[in-house]
Amino acid sequence: MRIKYLSHFVITVFGIFAVLFSTAQNRSISQKADSVCKLMTLEEKIGQMNQYNDDWNATGPLTLDNDKAGQIQLGQVGSMLNCVGTARTRKWQEIAMRSRLKIPLLFGQDVVHGFKTTFPIPLAEACSWDMDAIRLSARIAATEASAAGIHWTFAPMVDIARDPRWGRVMEGAGEDPFLGSAIAAARVKGFQGEGLGKLNAVMACVKHFAAYGAAIGGRDYNSVDMSNRLLWEVYLPPFKAAAAAGAATFMNSFNDLNGVPATGNRYLQRDILKGKWGFKGFVVSDWGSIGEMINHGNVKNEYEAALSAITAGCDMDMESRNYKHTLVQLVKDKKVPMALIDEAVKRILQKKFEMGLFDDPYRFCDAARETKELNDPAHATIARQIAAKSIVLLKNENMPGQTNPILPLSKQTHSIAFIGPLVKALKQNKGFWDVEVPGVDSNFIVSQWEGVKNKLGADTKLLYAKGCDIEGDNKDGFAEAVAVAQQADVVILSIGERRDMSGEAKSRSNINIPGVQEDLLKVLLATGKPVVVLINAGRPLVFNYTADHAPAIMYTWWLGSEAGNAIADVLFGDVNPSAKLPISFPRNEGQIPIYYSHFNTGRPATSDTNRNYNSSYNDLSIFPKYEFGFGLSYTKFEYSHLQLSSKKMKASDQLELSFELTNTGKMVGDEVVQLYLRDRVGSICRPVSELKGFDKIKLNPGETRTIRFTLTKELLSFYNDQLNWVAEPGEFELMIGASSRDIRLKDQFELIK
Numbered sequence: 082m083r084i085k086y087l088s089h090f091v092i093t094v095f096g097i098f099a100v101l102f103s104t105a106q107n108r109s110i111s112q113k114a115d116s117v118c119k120l121m122t123l124e125e126k127i128g129q130m131n132q133y134n135d136d137w138n139a140t141g142p143l144t145l146d147n148d149k150a151g152q153i154q155l156g157q158v159g160s161m162l163n164c165v166g167t168a169r170t171r172k173w174q175e176i177a178m179r180s181r182l183k184i185p186l187l188f189g190q191d192v193v194h195g196f197k198t199t200f201p202i203p204l205a206e207a208c209s210w211d212m213d214a215i216r217l218s219a220r221i222a223a224t225e226a227s228a229a230g231i232h233w234t235f236a237p238m239v240d241i242a243r244d245p246r247w248g249r250v251m252e253g254a255g256e257d258p259f260l261g262s263a264i265a266a267a268r269v270k271g272f273q274g275e276g277l278g279k280l281n282a283v284m285a286c287v288k289h290f291a292a293y294g295a296a297i298g299g300r301d302y303n304s305v306d307m308s309n310r311l312l313w314e315v316y317l318p319p320f321k322a323a324a325a326a327g328a329a330t331f332m333n334s335f336n337d338l339n340g341v342p343a344t345g346n347r348y349l350q351r352d353i354l355k356g357k358w359g360f361k362g363f364v365v366s367d368w369g370s371i372g373e374m375i376n377h378g379n380v381k382n383e384y385e386a387a388l389s390a391i392t393a394g395c396d397m398d399m400e401s402r403n404y405k406h407t408l409v410q411l412v413k414d415k416k417v418p419m420a421l422i423d424e425a426v427k428r429i430l431q432k433k434f435e436m437g438l439f440d441d442p443y444r445f446c447d448a449a450r451e452t453k454e455l456n457d458p459a460h461a462t463i464a465r466q467i468a469a470k471s472i473v474l475l476k477n478e479n480m481p482g483q484t485n486p487i488l489p490l491s492k493q494t495h496s497i498a499f500i501g502p503l504v505k506a507l508k509q510n511k512g513f514w515d516v517e518v519p520g521v522d523s524n525f526i527v528s529q530w531e532g533v534k535n536k537l538g539a540d541t542k543l544l545y546a547k548g549c550d551i552e553g554d555n556k557d558g559f560a561e562a563v564a565v566a567q568q569a570d571v572v573i574l575s576i577g578e579r580r581d582m583s584g585e586a587k588s589r590s591n592i593n594i595p596g597v598q599e600d601l602l603k604v605l606l607a608t609g610k611p612v613v614v615l616i617n618a619g620r621p622l623v624f625n626y627t628a629d630h631a632p633a634i635m636y637t638w639w640l641g642s643e644a645g646n647a648i649a650d651v652l653f654g655d656v657n658p659s660a661k662l663p664i665s666f667p668r669n670e671g672q673i674p675i676y677y678s679h680f681n682t683g684r685p686a687t688s689d690t691n692r693n694y695n696s697s698y699n700d701l702s703i704f705p706k707y708e709f710g711f712g713l714s715y716t717k718f719e720y721s722h723l724q725l726s727s728k729k730m731k732a733s734d735q736l737e738l739s740f741e742l743t744n745t746g747k748m749v750g751d752e753v754v755q756l757y758l759r760d761r762v763g764s765i766c767r768p769v770s771e772l773k774g775f776d777k778i779k780l781n782p783g784e785t786r787t788i789r790f791t792l793t794k795e796l797l798s799f800y801n802d803q804l805n806w807v808a809e810p811g812e813f814e815l816m817i818g819a820s821s822r823d824i825r826l827k828d829q830f831e832l833i834k
């Protein structure tokens with residue numbers, strides 16, 4: 082017996098040194114991973130496929146395990162999540178280094194919109210339509226997170242969402258696959274920077290694969306049922322773009338897709354991701370989703386759940402312990418071939434090699450670097466700029482008798498009443514999926530009150546009243562709010578939902594602004610003072626009273642650490658708002674799902690005046706309250722001179738188009754110009770409009786610039802009923818818009834064989 086163990090030990094030691102001292106040029110990473118895998122026992126291999134939450138800050142139903150250290154030392158854990166900071170990650174890594182093969186742990190964290198510096202929630206950032214800004218935001222998040230011991234972020238979330246009752250709409254990029262694909266790629270490149278192995282790069286994790294955002298009824302974790310054609314045309318493109326951008330990992334999703342849970346869905350994970358798309362990274366389950374297949378009724382027990390997941394291509398088990406509990410037996414029972422285990426383990430080991438963790442398991446545990454990166458003032462400056470770019474100006478009218486709209490406010494305004502339950506809030510501004518960094522001042526946030534105060538000189542009197550709570554029907558604070566408003570030249574009212582009313586497991590059937598906040602607006606409007614409304618939310622809310630009666634509205638979402646400064650920058654005109662909505666805003670829940678790229682139907686509803694035998698509601702407009710692509714500016718833009726290089730385009734050719742954009746206002750401004758196409762006739766019905774191009778153009782007052790787009794066959798293609806990606810000859814409408822409804826220029830062309 083002793084001899085056996087001795088020879089085992091000798092082989093292992095020799096083997097490790099052989100691998101670790103092999104030179105890069107003659108051993109590729111996959112060969113190194115292969116060599117390490119060959120040294121591993123089955124239990125150690127399964128250990129690499131096992132991921133535990135740290136003992137705090139669970140982001141799911143936590144299973145208490147008081148022997149994590151023991152399991153890590155036995156090589157039975159491959160990764161930890163929600164473990165933050167160089168000290169804490171070093172502690173766990175030191176234990177891993179006491180294991181037989183010294184395979185380092187991977188530390189993962191939901192760094193979704195910033196780490197210590199919190200950026201706007203992803204749906205807000207998507208309003209910027211600024212890929213450089215979005216990429217930079219992820220880059221800074223990665224720089225901070227990697228300095229704090231994190232190797233891997235569970236982001237970007239790229240789920241297309243068309244139902245704002247679903248709380249996780251806040252986490253993605255809205256309703257459109259074209260914009261969503263561009264943003265997915267930008268975020269992956271931001272997180273991974275110049276490549277894995279760089280000290281400031283973290284592995285991206287594209288989630289939730291797939292179609293999680295189409296949960297029936299907007300209820301989180303609910304079933305998803307759709308044709309494969311819709312899946313390919315709308316829900317998969319952002320995942321494909323993220324994979325093409327080099328994403329290191331994917332995370333599958335809680336939902337069942339057409340009756341098969343995504344975690345056990347071979348079609349998604351093997352046929353599409355690892356097959357068609359050639360994905361070489363690894364797939365992690367979502368929290369407990371392997372075991373949850375029992376609840377789905379798709380498997381009977383843990384044994385069957387693990388069999389289903391590993392067979393379908395799920396490489397790592399987050400927190401369900403099904404792999405730990407059953408994979409050894411599944412191999413012994415010859416239900417799971419060792420090759421499947423080895424494939425998963427090697428995918429995981431390869432990423433650990435790419436991250437440089439075998440060379441130095443502590444390379445991300447540098448306390449000095451952590452202090453430096455988490456306190457770099459440049460990060461806050463950039464967060465402020467990106468936050469200002471995420472604010473959507475929804476309305477900006479003149480008060481009666483005034484020649485100019487209310488906004489921007491003058492910094493010389495004599496007195497301002499800043500009212501509402503979110504004015505002095507701090508953490509609320511971080512939105513959901515912020516990161517709690519131990520020892521880091523969670524008040525590292527500029528409140529909206531502070532931001533406005535920072536902006537104003539001593540001559541402006543800034544008055545405050547809370548007015549009411551976010552929820553509840555108590556109006557006791559109204560009198561004070563009215564009294565404060567009556568002393569002011571202008572009122573700013575900051576209302577909305579709580580930051581944790583959107584996010585995971587935050588589906589709501591009623592998405593109106595909660596409580597009596599709109600009643601507060603009513604009494605403030607009755608004072609006759611100009612009222613600017615700030616709406617803070619993680620989702621499109623319903624606020625018809627505010628929309629119809631407030632003279633000025635800014636949708637401020639949740640803007641993160643620099644919320645107050647960014648809001649003040651826009652309120653007082655230091656930044657001209659340029660954001661445009663990446664998602665349609667419904668008039669009420671009855672209108673959901675509502676999205677711009679819908680089919681025409683056989684009885685199209687095209688106006689609110691005719692409801693006779695057409696696809697309209699008898700009691701509600703067919704149009705959203707605010708459409709996809711909508712957002713105002715303090716200046717105006719004129720679109721003119723649309724020209725096409727030809728009226729006919731061969732599939733093998735491309736078609737050039739150009740138009741002129743002029744800033745006809747008095748302020749420098751950025752305009753997001755949008756290119757939409759409509760394929761008039763297709764073998765599958767085609768949407769009335771599809772975003773096929775956009776650009777963000779900065780123009781000085783009076784400046785005109787020629788904007789150009791190139792149309793290719795790719796942009797005219799779609800999935801036909803055989804799931805072939807085809808461009809069919811025929812007529813196309815071309816629309817240039819300031820939003821999906823505000824079409825400024827139109828033309829048509831023909832695609833010919």
Ligand code: GLC
Pocket residue numbers: 140141162191235288367368585
């Ligand atoms: C959660 C979320 C997922 C997250 C994971 C780890 O349940 O669904 O997005 O990355 O668990 O926190």
